Amino acid sequence: MTIKVDGKQITSWLNGTEMVSFKDRIIGKGEGSVLLQIHDGGGIKVQWKNIELTPLD
Numbered sequence: 001m002t003i004k005v006d007g008k009q010i011t012s013w014l015n016g017t018e019m020v021s022f023k024d025r026i027i028g029k030g031e032g033s034v035l036l037q038i039h040d041g042g043g044i045k046v047q048w049k050n051i052e053l054t055p056l057d
Contacts, residue, residue, distance in 0.1 A: 006056055 002013040008028025011021040034053065038046045 004056075 004011045008023045012019050
């Protein structure tokens with residue numbers, strides 16, 4: 001999965017196919033950290049690997 005946030009424009013791709021693209025003025029004003037979230041339920045265990053953050057030029 002690839003997620004690109006450029007100002008208030010957010011686009012996501014799954015396996016190279018664009019899934020969602022929208023503008024959100026609140027996200028565009030955001031500053032701070034990147035968080036990974038899961039929803040609790042039934043002892044779910046999640047692992048992430050190969051996470052890359054690339055600054056936009």
